[in-house]
Structures are given as C-alpha cells and as structure tokens.
Amino acid sequence: MLKEDSLSVTQDCGDCPIRHRAVCARCETDELERLENIKYYRRFEAGQTVIWSGDRMDFVGSVVSGIATLTQTMEDGRTQMVGLLLPSDFVGRPGRPTAAYDVVATTDMVMCCFRKAPFEDLMERTPHIAQRLLQMTLDELDAAREWMLVLGRKTAREKIASLLSIIARRDATLNLGGLDGPVTFDLPLTREAMADYLGLTLETVSRQVSALKKDGIIQLEGKRHITVPDMTLLLEEAGDDTDGGMLV
Amino acid sequence: MLKEDSLSVTQDCGDCPIRHRAVCARCETDELERLENIKYYRRFEAGQTVIWSGDRMDFVGSVVSGIATLTQTMEDGRTQMVGLLLPSDFVGRPGRPTAAYDVVATTDMVMCCFRKAPFEDLMERTPHIAQRLLQMTLDELDAAREWMLVLGRKTAREKIASLLSIIARRDATLNLGGLDGPVTFDLPLTREAMADYLGLTLETVSRQVSALKKDGIIQLEGKRHITVPDMTLLLEEAGDDTDGGMLV
DNA sequence: GATCAACTTTGATACAGATCAAGACCGGAA
C-alpha cells in the first residue's frame, strides 16, 4: 500500500493525512507499520480545548477533519490567533515537552495522533519523516511570515479580504478545485475569532464584512455562508500581488 | 574534530556556525568533509542586498557575523520585515528554487554559504542535518508566531519594548551573558527598519523611544547606543509574561 | 572648518479603528 510520495491529502487512505504527509515510498514498510501501531484517533466537539499553552503534551498529530485554532493570550486577555489548523495540518512539536499555544477546536474535529516518544524514536530511525516534517514546517513558516505582512501593514478591509481568500483557497483545493468561477464556502470562524486572527475588534470585522457585501465583492447568506462571485476582485481587495503567491 | 552535538555558536570552530548547528557527532566524518568542501564565504557591506524576492537562489547558508533582514514589500511600497537574521541564523530553503523575501545586510556581514544542490544531496544522505534543520525551523516558526502577537495586539510602546528586549537578549546570549545587571548594546537598525519590523511609522518609533528614555526605562547615548538599567522593567513594558518565554 | 546627505526628533493635524452602547437576529429549550 501507499507506494508514492504523494502530497495530496485524502487519496487512497482517507483516514490519516499524516501518512501521506510525513512518510513516503522510500521509507521501509515496517516503519510504516510501526507508525500505524502508535497511531490513535481523538474526537473533539466544537469549542472544546485540545490543549492549553504550557500543558504537558505527549503526542503529535494532524487534523483529519474539522478546524482548530492556535492562539496566544496576554495576561490582560488580549488574544492573537497564530495559526488556523485545517485538515492535513500538523500539530505539535517533536522535541518539546509542553504546548506553546492554546489549541481549540472551532468545529467538530477529528485528529490522528501519535504518542510523542515513539514518534520521535521513529523519526530518529526514518530519515524521510524528518525531511517531510521539515518541508511542512517551512511551509508553515512561510504562512506565518505572510501573515505578519497582513497584521503589520494591511488595512482592516484588506485583512478581511486576505482571510476570506485564504479560507476560500484552502476550501477549494481540499474539496472541488476551481477558483475560476464563483466560490462558495462556510465561514468556520465567529466574528470574534476572525478578529483575533486579524488583530482587529469584532465590531470592525462585522463592519468590513458588511462593506465588502455592499460593494458586491462577496455575497452573504445568513451570517456564515459566503459566495465570492469573482475571486480576482477579492484578491485585489486583499492587496496581494496578482500571482498565486499566497500561502497557507 | 567536533565531537559533540553542540548548539552553541562559536566554540571550537569560529568560522562557520552551520557546522555546529546542522551537524553533530553522529554524522560520519566524511560527510563533514563533504560539507566542508561545498562551503564558501560571502561578504556584504551594510545596505547591500543579498538577494531579491523572486530571484533564483542557488545557495543556502548561515550568518557568521553582522545582521541581515528579511522583508516583504507590497506593490504600493508598504514594507514588512518578517525576520531579523543574527549570527548563526540559517538563510534559504532547501527544496525551493527562488527566494521568497528580500534579504538585505543592515551592517557589514559575512555569510557562510553552501551550494544548494550539493547541500540537498548531502541532506538526503545525512539524516541528522534534516533533523537539525527541523529544530531550527521550528524555533523560527515559534519566533514568527511570537511576533504575530506583537504585530496584532501590542501598542506602539509595547512593540518598541518587545523589539529592544529581543535584541538585548540575543546580544547578551551571543556575547557575554547576564541579563541581571544593566544591559548595553548597539541598535543595529535605523528607526525606519524598526518601524518596518513593528508595523509602525518611523515617527512613531522615534516618539516611543524618546518616551521610554524619558521614563527611565532605557538610556540613550547618541541615537543607537542603548543601556537598559533593569531588564525586568523593559519586559514589563513589553507586556510579556514574567517568565523567560520569549523566543528568537 | 564648511557643506551635505542621511538620519532623527518634534509639532500640528487627520483619520482608521477602538470603545461604548443599543438593538437585531436566530436557534434551541420550556
């Protein structure tokens, strides 16, 4: 089974993205077996906390379905989301005993977990796992840096447009591709969560979403269901370069 | 030579941090030799551009001395610094042909470079290099996420204090330790570069630096030489948790 | 020692987004 170094998320084996992301055909079959042996699933409900910052964390894993957020909070309560975990994203850090961020499920979610110690052992003996994780981590780093530009230099309207673009893009590539025609998706975040991701207040988020709607850049059905008639218009609002350079 | 898996930067072999960072005693000696063979040095003057975003990049490397910045620029000129490269920091991305950011030397700088293709070959055959790079990249990712909190949720004054803390800390650990007594260092950045890092204007940076000086949190000698009489006061201004959790 | 360019500081004013406040909407429970 699994004889290609595939980057895609759900082909063949629908249950466990990490197998596609972290291992490849060059790994020995019995290493795959071992990975299989230390794997287990955890199920979370919307709103449930996966782990608190500072807590002991004895597993790593990846999101199978649903969405989680990575957030940091200051003593006075100011909150910044530092990552949005969509299906296939990796969670946890080999070589560190405690969690650095709060991880919260924002929708019902399933994670595929590996006990950390055996996973680290395995990583030690299976070079391509570390190489695969390195690529994934570099991608996350690029995404984080992309987000630094959003947080530091973009206006509220541009921030909203950037966030919607990212969600639309991820949604489109995970499900039925095509960013050419109209794109439709459900917002997996509350206005407050969007605000925490964008470094804004929830009122500002609400106002800017309304403004984008009024200007015809997006269509709203209810509060969460969004249609983007023309993605290029949205990307223009986001202030991005016209190429498809955006990550996440 | 080099018989420990050392994380420190300049012991034993003063000329090339990457040897300490990316390799370790478990690697074969002849792999070390090969690493040695594909290595070369490049020297940059203050203000010189190492590479432009989008350009072909056929090397990876690390900073030996001096400081460089990683920046992103929007079409209209808005600029966000997404990384500060201090001695021992790694530059470049194995597995990607072009640079994703502008890299500019802000002081005279020396880099130790490796041609990318041979380096990737070597990485393929020497597992601990990928493992080492993974750890370094995870550290960078944490630093980027820490910075997202700064950009998204901190006030101008807190931003300045955060930046000064990071520079003071890096300076202290690279040179003569001790964050207990007063800490003295030279700012390696112009007010404009600080602004680009913090998502502010240079005028605001100037005002807030003056304010911190007036309040006795820092002392200024000339425009660039800074003394922090009491680091705990500065960290308080930065709004950080009291523990030493800050990264970079 | 004078000149010049780059960098920095300081002041006056404008504005984007925060804050405070009030309702509107919507789904679930009784």
Added chain:
DNA sequence: TTCCGGTCTTGATCTGTATCAAAGTTGATC
C-alpha cells in the same frame, strides 16, 4: 408560542497612530 443566550450589526464618540511639515543632529567629504 415565548423566552433566552449567543452571535451579529449598527451608531456615536474617542483615541492612538499616521500623516504632513519643519527643524535638529551626526558623520563623511571636500
């Protein structure tokens, strides 16, 4: 059906930072 809590929208006002403008400082060069 009504109530209720959570979520979202909208309005009025305030404020931190940007913007525009001018002058001060420093160090290099002639």
